Amino acid sequence: MEISLLPLILIPLFTVLAMLLPNSQKQIRTIALLGSIAQLIFSIALFYFYIVEREAGNLAHFYFENNITWYAPLNINFHIGVDGISIAMILLTAFVVLAGVLVSWNMEHRSKEFFFLLLLLSLGAYGFFIALDLFTLFFFLEVAVIPKFLLIGIWGSGKKEYSAMKLVLMLMGGSALVFVAFAGIYFDSNINGTPTFDLVQIASLNLPIAVQKLFFPFAFIGFGIFTALFPFHTWVPDGHSSAPTAASMFLAGISMKLGGYGCLRVATYLMPEAAKEYSTIIIVLAIIAIIYGAFATMMQTDLKYINAYSSVSHCGFVLLGIGILTKTAIDGAVLQMVSHGLMTALFFAVIGMIYDRTHSRQVAQLGGLLKVLPFISTAFVIAGLCSLGLPGLSGFVAEVTVFVGAWEKVDLFYRIVTILACASIVVTAVYILRATGSVIMGPLKNKEHAILSDASWNERLAVILLVTVIIAIGISPFWLKDLLSPGTEIIINKLLIK
Amino acid sequence: MLSDFLQLMLQELLLTIIIFILLFLKLSSKELSKVNLLNIINLLLLINLIGGFFTTNSGTLFGDMFQTNDLLIFEKNILNVGVLIISLQSYDWLKTHKHLVEFYILMLSTLLGMYFMLSSNNLLMFYLALELSTIPLAALTNFDLEKRQSSEAAFKMIISSAFSSTLLLFGISLLYGTIGTLNFVEIPAALNGSPLQLFSFILLLTGFAFKISAVPFHLWTADVYEGAPVAVTSYLSVISKGAVLFVFTSVLYTVFEPLSTSWYNMLFLLSILTMIVGNLFALRQQNMKRFLAFSSIAQVGFILIGISGQNIVSTASVVFFIVIYLFSNLAAFGVLTIVSAQTGKESMNDFNGFYKTNPTLSWVLALALFSLAGIPPTAGFFGKFFLLLAGASKGNYLLITIAALNMVVALFYYLRVIQAIFMTKNEKPIEKIKVHLFPKLALLLCVIGIICTGIFNTVYNYIFSLLK
Numbered sequence: 005m006e007i008s009l010l011p012l013i014l015i016p017l018f019t020v021l022a023m024l025l026p027n028s029q030k031q032i033r034t035i036a037l038l039g040s041i042a043q044l045i046f047s048i049a050l051f052y053f054y055i056v057e058r059e060a061g062n063l064a065h066f067y068f069e070n071n072i073t074w075y076a077p078l079n080i081n082f083h084i085g086v087d088g089i090s091i092a093m094i095l096l097t098a099f100v101v102l103a104g105v106l107v108s109w110n111m112e113h114r115s116k117e118f119f120f121l122l123l124l125l126s127l128g129a130y131g132f133f134i135a136l137d138l139f140t141l142f143f144f145l146e147v148a149v150i151p152k153f154l155l156i157g158i159w160g161s162g163k164k165e166y167s168a169m170k171l172v173l174m175l176m177g178g179s180a181l182v183f184v185a186f187a188g189i190y191f192d193s194n195i196n197g198t199p200t201f202d203l204v205q206i207a208s209l210n211l212p213i214a215v216q217k218l219f220f221p222f223a224f225i226g227f228g229i230f231t232a233l234f235p236f237h238t239w240v241p242d243g244h245s246s247a248p249t250a251a252s253m254f255l256a257g258i259s260m261k262l263g264g265y266g267c268l269r270v271a272t273y274l275m276p277e278a279a280k281e282y283s284t285i286i287i288v289l290a291i292i293a294i295i296y297g298a299f300a301t302m303m304q305t306d307l308k309y310i311n312a313y314s315s316v317s318h319c320g321f322v323l324l325g326i327g328i329l330t331k332t333a334i335d336g337a338v339l340q341m342v343s344h345g346l347m348t349a350l351f352f353a354v355i356g357m358i359y360d361r362t363h364s365r366q367v368a369q370l371g372g373l374l375k376v377l378p379f380i381s382t383a384f385v386i387a388g389l390c391s392l393g394l395p396g397l398s399g400f401v402a403e404v405t406v407f408v409g410a411w412e413k414v415d416l417f418y419r420i421v422t423i424l425a426c427a428s429i430v431v432t433a434v435y436i437l438r439a440t441g442s443v444i445m446g447p448l449k450n451k452e453h454a455i456l457s458d459a460s461w462n463e464r465l466a467v468i469l470l471v472t473v474i475i476a477i478g479i480s481p482f483w484l485k486d487l488l489s490p491g492t493e494i495i496i497n498k499l500l501i502k
Numbered sequence: 503m504l505s506d507f508l509q510l511m512l513q514e515l516l517l518t519i520i521i522f523i524l525l526f527l528k529l530s531s532k533e534l535s536k537v538n539l540l541n542i543i544n545l546l547l548l549i550n551l552i553g554g555f556f557t558t559n560s561g562t563l564f565g566d567m568f569q570t571n572d573l574l575i576f577e578k579n580i581l582n583v584g585v586l587i588i589s590l591q592s593y594d595w596l597k598t599h600k601h602l603v604e605f606y607i608l609m610l611s612t613l614l615g616m617y618f619m620l621s622s623n624n625l626l627m628f629y630l631a632l633e634l635s636t637i638p639l640a641a642l643t644n645f646d647l648e649k650r651q652s653s654e655a656a657f658k659m660i661i662s663s664a665f666s667s668t669l670l671l672f673g674i675s676l677l678y679g680t681i682g683t684l685n686f687v688e689i690p691a692a693l694n695g696s697p698l699q700l701f702s703f704i705l706l707l708t709g710f711a712f713k714i715s716a717v718p719f720h721l722w723t724a725d726v727y728e729g730a731p732v733a734v735t736s737y738l739s740v741i742s743k744g745a746v747l748f749v750f751t752s753v754l755y756t757v758f759e760p761l762s763t764s765w766y767n768m769l770f771l772l773s774i775l776t777m778i779v780g781n782l783f784a785l786r787q788q789n790m791k792r793f794l795a796f797s798s799i800a801q802v803g804f805i806l807i808g809i810s811g812q813n814i815v816s817t818a819s820v821v822f823f824i825v826i827y828l829f830s831n832l833a834a835f836g837v838l839t840i841v842s843a844q845t846g847k848e849s850m851n852d853f854n855g856f857y858k859t860n861p862t863l864s865w866v867l868a869l870a871l872f873s874l875a876g877i878p879p880t881a882g883f884f885g886k887f888f889l890l891l892a893g894a895s896k897g898n899y900l901l902i903t904i905a906a907l908n909m910v911v912a913l914f915y916y917l918r919v920i921q922a923i924f925m926t927k928n929e930k931p932i933e934k935i936k937v938h939l940f941p942k943l944a945l946l947l948c949v950i951g952i953i954c955t956g957i958f959n960t961v962y963n964y965i966f967s968l969l970k
Contacts, residue, residue, distance in 0.1 A: 075959050077815065077966045078888065139887070146878045153917060157925045165925055169917060176913050180906035183887075187894040187902055218899075 007053050009068050009084050009134050012094065015043050016127040020120055029115040033105070036119040040102040043126070047091075047098035051487070054091055058490070065494055066136060066204065074139070079198050083137035089338055089491040092484060093133045093258075093265055096342050099473055100257040100349045101126040104250035106466035107353045111159075111248075118159060121151035122250055129258045133265065138186045138201040141270070145262060146179055152255070159248040171243030171255075174236065178229030182266070185223035188215065189274065206274050207498065213277050220278030223271040224286065230263025232316045233323060234293040240316050245308035249356025252308065256315050257349035261341045264322040268334065268495065272326060276499045279329060284417070286327030291424055294320035298431035302438075307355045307365040310439055311348060314391060317428065318344045324425060325406045328418065331496045333409025336402055338488050343390070343398035343477060350470040351387040354380055357463055358443075361456045367442055371449030379459045381444045383467040388436040390474055393429055398477035403429070405485075510570050512557045513550075513578050514617050520546050521610050528603040536597050543606050544940065547589055551582040562623060566685055569623040573968040577620055577748045577821065583947075584741045584828045585613055590944035591836040592733035594843035605645060608638040609737065616745035625674045625684040628749070632670070632713070636663045639742060643730040655729025662712065662722035670709030676702035686757050693760040703761055707768060710753075713746040716772050716806065717779040720799050724783070727795035732842050735791055736835035739798045744824045747802075751809050751820050762812060769810040770901060777803030777908040784915045788850050790838055793915070794831070797874060800912055801827060807905055808889035816892035818966045823885035825961060826873065829951030830882055833870035836945050837863050844935050850919060855928030860935055864923045866945050873952045875916040876909055881956030888962075 019039025023032055050068075057067055066085035074082045086094070104122060111118050124147070131144030149172055156168035190199045192215040193206045200206065229236040240260075244252050272279045297317030304310045318340065325337025357380050358373065359365050374381040390397040393404075410422040448454060459467065477484055508515065523546065531539060560571035589606070596602045615635025622628035640663065644656035678684055680699050681692035693699055708719060715723040727735045754765060780800030787793035805827075808820045840863070842848050857864040873882030886909065894902045937945075955961050 075888075075962055077818065077963070078891065142887075143878050143883070146883060149877045149913075150872055153920070154924060157921060165921055168925075169914070169921070172917065173910055173914055176910045177907070180903075180910055183890065183906050184899060184903050187891055188899060190891070191894060191897065 007050070007068055009050075009070055009086060011046050012043075012050070012130045012134060013127060015039060015046060016123050016130065020123050020127065023116060023120050023123070027116070029112060032116050032119055033109060033111070036105045036123060037102075039123060040098070040105045040126070043130075044098040044102050047094050050086070051091055051095060054086070054088070054487075063490075065491075069136070079200050079202075080139045081137050081202060082140055083202055083204075084134040084140070085136045085204075086134055087491040087494075088487040088489065089265070089268070090133045092338060092342050092487055093261060094130060096261070096345045097126060097129045097133065097258050099469060100253055100345060103349060103353060103466040103469050104253045106462045106469075107253070107356060108248070108250040109460075109462040113159065118155070118248075121155050122254065125151040125155070125251075125254055125259075129262065132262055136203045138189065138203060138206075138270070140201075141203075141266075142179070142182065142186060145182070145266070148259065148262075149176065152251070152259070155251040156243060156247045159251070160246040161248070162246045163242070164246045167242040167246035171239040174229055174239040178226045178236070178263070181222045181226030181229075182270075183226075185219040185226060185270075188219040188222070203269070203274070211275060216275035216278035217281060220271055220275045220282060223275070224267055224282070227263045227266030227271060228289075228323065231260050231267065231322060232293060232297075232319045233263075234289050234296060234316075234320075237293060237297070237316045241309055241312040244312035244315065244352070245306060249352060249359075252352040252356070253349040256312070256352060257345040260315065260319055261345055264319070264326070264337065264341045267323070267326050268337065272329075273495050273498060276501075280499065283327050283329055286323060287417075287421055290320045290324035290327055291421055292320075293317065294324065294425055294428045295431075298428045298435070301435045302431065304435075305367050307358070307367060307370075307439065307443070308352070310367075310435060311351045311355060314432065314435070315344070315348055317432065318348070318391070321403060321406050321425070324421070325409060328406075328410050328413065329496075329499055330409045330412045331492055332412060333406055334492045334495060335485060335488055336405030336407075336409050338492065339398075339405050339477075339481070339484065340402035342484065343402040343474070346470050346474050346477075347387055347390040347397075347399055350383065350467065350474065351391065353463075353466055353470070354384045354387055357459060358384070362450070362453055367439055369450065370443045370453075372445065372447045373453070374444045375448055376453055376456045377458050379464060379467070383459075383471065384444055385440055386471055386474070388440045390478070392433045392436045396475070396478045398474045398481075401478055401481040506561065507563060509557075509559050510561050510563055511568070512559075513554050513575065514614065514621075516550055516553045517610060517614050517617065520550055521607060521614065524603055524607050524610070528607070531603055536602065539602060540593060540596060540940075543603075544586070544589055547582075547586045551579070551586050554579040554582050566687065567624050567627045568618070568621050569686075570621050573821075573965075574620050576965070576968055577745075578617055580821075580825055580828060581613060581616060581741055581745060584744070584832060585609065585737075587832050587836070587944045587947055588733055588737055588741070590940040591736070591832070591839045592731075592843075593938050593940040594840060595731065595733060599645070601645070601647075605642065608642050611638045612636070612642070612742070616741070619745060619749055622749075623686045625677070625686070625689075628753075629667075629671060629674060632746075633667060635742065635745065636667070636713075639663075639734075639738065642734045642737070643726060645734060646729075646731045649729070651729040652731065653729075655726045658722050658729075659726045666709045666712030666719070669705050669712070673702045673705030673709060676705065686753075689757050690759055693758070695761060695764070700761070700764060703758060703765070704768070707765070710746065710750050711772060714743055714750065714802050715799055716802055717775040717799065720776070720779070723799060724792050724795045728789055728792045732791065732835060732839040732848075735795070736832055736839065739794065739835070740828050740831050743798070743802070744828060747805055747820065747824060751817060754809065755812065755817065766810055766812070766896070769806050770898070773803045773806035773810065774901065774904055775803075776800065776806060777905060781908055781911045781915070785911070787915075790848050790850055790853070790919075793850065793919070794834060794838070797912070797915065798831065800908070801831075801874065803908070804886060804889050804905060807893035807901060810898075810901070811892035811895045813892070813895060814966075814969050815888075815895065818962065818969055819885075819888040819892040821965050822955075822962050823889050825965075826881040826885040826951070826955050829948045829955065830870045830873035830880070833866055833945060833948035833952060834874065836941065836948060837867040837870070840935060840937055840941050841932060845932055847932060850922055852932060853919065853922045854926040855931035856923045858928075859931050859933060863935065863937070863945075866949055867923065868920050869949060869952055871916040871919055875913045877913070879957060880952050881954070882952070884956035884962075
């Protein structure tokens with residue numbers, strides 16, 4: 005069964021172009037909704053066809069490949085293809101984007117531009133996850149810059165201009181480092197005298213160790229900035245909390261995963277020797293991010309800041325998994341990417357709903373919302389429990405996999421690291437339960453909140469969509485793990501070959 | 503001989519004829535209305551542009567003084583596109599100007615100078631052509647006749663370009679003293695890297711650096727750009743700079759190829775200084791023209807990196823980048839020209855809340871700035887990427903890292919403008935501007951250029967095929 009991956013880019017592209025025509029807010033949001041539903045359907049179909057191919061015994065690394073010459077003199081090709089990891093990320097993107105469109109259903113201020121930029125952002129993410137050519141990958145990584153800046157700067161709240169600028173510049177700094185790494189890889193990967201950007205070819209080539217050691221830090225730190233690598237995490241809290249709801253969902257849910265995916269697919273996969281070399285440093289930085297993020301979250305009083313700082317902590321698990329370099333740990337890292345993407349998107353969506361109604365995000369000013377907003381509050385509790393790793397929800401599966409992966413290494417260092425990482429969950433529980441307790445439970449703090457109306461249909465749909473997947477992963481994680489496994493297997497095999 | 507002459511110099515002859523027609527038009531300009539005059543002139547420029555596409559010959563003339571080939575013809579065509587766009591954009595400004603025919607005569611004279619400069623095959627010819635392209639520019643700079651600032655700019659321009667010409671001429675004469683020839687083909691064989699030759703080369707390089715305003719020879723740029731009328735500023739920053747960069751690349755690669763290790767180090771220093779200083783100064787500018795002046799200085803720094811790559815790919819990348827730079831910078835200047843002609847506002851603060859009243863113009867400006875910053879999907883991304891890639895081919899990753907980090911700084915100041923346009927609240931934004939058909943066409947052309955040049959590989963492949 006051969007299907008083309010191009011619709012993954014073309015659907016958002018046509019959606020975006022179609023949006024230019026009409027002027028009424030209703031038509032535009034309908035187009036956005038239809039576009040993102042089409043995207044989700046295509047992603048699920050892709051998932052299905054991937055499984056069919058696998059069952060049929062096709063053991064290729066990348067499926068549905070398509071290689072179009074782009075800039076022939078420079079040997080740059082528009083090379084796309086997917087493996088299980090990409091499909092998981094594509095599914096994540098499709099769910100979050102649909103939920104994001106639903107949550108922003110009543111956006112009235114410059115709605116045309118809003119949906120336009122939001123879907124442009126998703127275009128970048130899809131392209132990034134299917135790219136098998138470093139130039140194409142970089143192209144899609146950078147496409148997101150314009151929408152991110154404008155989304156936060158125009159529709160954001162608080163010190164939005166500052167946050168937008170900080171976020172975009174720091175991410176651009178990351179891209180700059182990534183660019184240097186790519187240029188280095190390009191010129192050191194000669195195939196018959198022509199340098200190449202092709203990921204598959206470079207992987208088969210085994211870059212010289214000196215080259216790996218030189219450029220691995222560039223690639224890893226560059227992508228790491230996207231996924232809140234300590235000490236480059238400072239854009240996360242400001243950026244996420246100033247962004248409008250849908251953009252926060254997208255930023256924390258997908259944009260941060262671009263970094264993790266890049267670290268895995270480019271840095272670790274192409275430069276395995278260097279990955280082993282720098283593994284300790286990565287682990288230490290990841291642990292600092294996990295613990296520092298958790299404690300920093302305890303000090304926050306704003307719900308969005310709580311979630312933003314906890315994202316730093318949770319994305320630390322992704323980097324930890326990648327740094328440990330065992331199959332289970334890398335599986336865990338990818339699971340954590342998916343799980344955190346869904347969970348944090350749900351969290352931001354719910355916080356957005358609460359803010360729309362109460363016009364406050366301060367924990368101190370909210371209380372007893374369960375009585376007036378039962379649906380939203382329940383969603384809030386589910387997101388919180390997923391965040392602290394309750395069994396039955398996706399967060400547990402992901403984190404436990406990372407811990408098991410870390411425990412597989414018998415070294416004392418890894419033991420200490422694992423214990424520290426596990427201990428951070430206690431801190432997570434403290435801030436999550438404290439926030440939930442004071443916002444959701446207890447008596448109604450503000451009398452004016454008594455008349456609030458609960459979630460509308462679109463908000464319910466968005467929440468149900470995300471919660472379903474969270475529970476589906478939490479209860480039976482095997483479908484996702486089986487999806488990822490072949491991809492991570494190849495990365496690990498590359499690490500083991502000396 | 504005559505047919506050779508006609509074929510090889512078709513573009514130059516066409517342009518000369520147009521300049522003569524303009525002289526006659528000037529005589530009868532009393533009878534024609536300004537609008538009609540502009541229509542006729544723009545039509546002539548269009549003919550000039552189209553004529554350029556029908557020239558495909560290579561060869562030399564006048565005892566090897568003049569050469570032409572497909573690449574040079576393409577470069578001239580690029581300049582023609584730029585001139586047409588500038589002319590269309592300055593419609594509003596010229597409509598009210600009492601010397602509009604002179605404006606075109608002067609501008610096309612400089613263009614003719616650039617043609618000859620591109621086609622020169624001898625340093626003497628090059629020098630003559632360079633002067634022809636610079637002196638009328640100083641007069642053009644003074645074309646805001648009521649503004650004192652404009653005269654000041656013209657004065658600075660003429661002094662500094664005279665100074666740089668002196669250096670250039672001194673370099674040329676020293677070189678002639680050591681090797682006894684000025685012919686581009688004969689120079690490389692005669693170069694042996696003696697100190698005197700290196701010294702003369704440095705003088706030549708300085709002369710070039712003045713013209714392309716590379717740091718530390720950039721000091722005239724900002725004042726001149728600010729004082730000159732916007733149309734002239736865009737001409738200076740795109741056409742004039744582009745032409746010199748074309749020549750600079752080919753002179754370095756062919757004539758001074760034997761000195762390449764020396765000039766590589768010089769370019770390394772020049773490009774780093776140019777990027778950093780250009781960027782740092784651009785950060786603090788409030789006047790849009792000054793801001794674009796410094797940003798264009800920084801862009802030259804990136805181009806120099808591309809040039810330092812010294813192979814066929816880097817030539818292609820440099821030419822490609824200049825095409826993109828032309829579209830992006832002209833789009834930015836185009837919006838500025840329209841706004842400045844109708845409201846007289848040029849400060850960055852005046853653009854606060856611009857999006858509310860002029861959404862289309864805002865998007866054009868934003869797109870142009872993103873392209874200048876090198877953000878996809880605009881063509882600027884491709885241009886910058888290929889330039890830096892060309893620079894990296896020598897394995898100098900320090901240079902590339904500095905350049906890549908400079909792109910972050912550059913992004914900051916471009917975003918500042920975008921922030922002003924889209925986000926900053928303003929009680930009294932610039933009122934709704936009605937854009938005439940001609941400037942609209944010009945902006946449309948720029949936008950198409952910005953979007954399509956990169957995503958579709960046609961232009962790059964075409965440039966590459968010319969180089970083979």
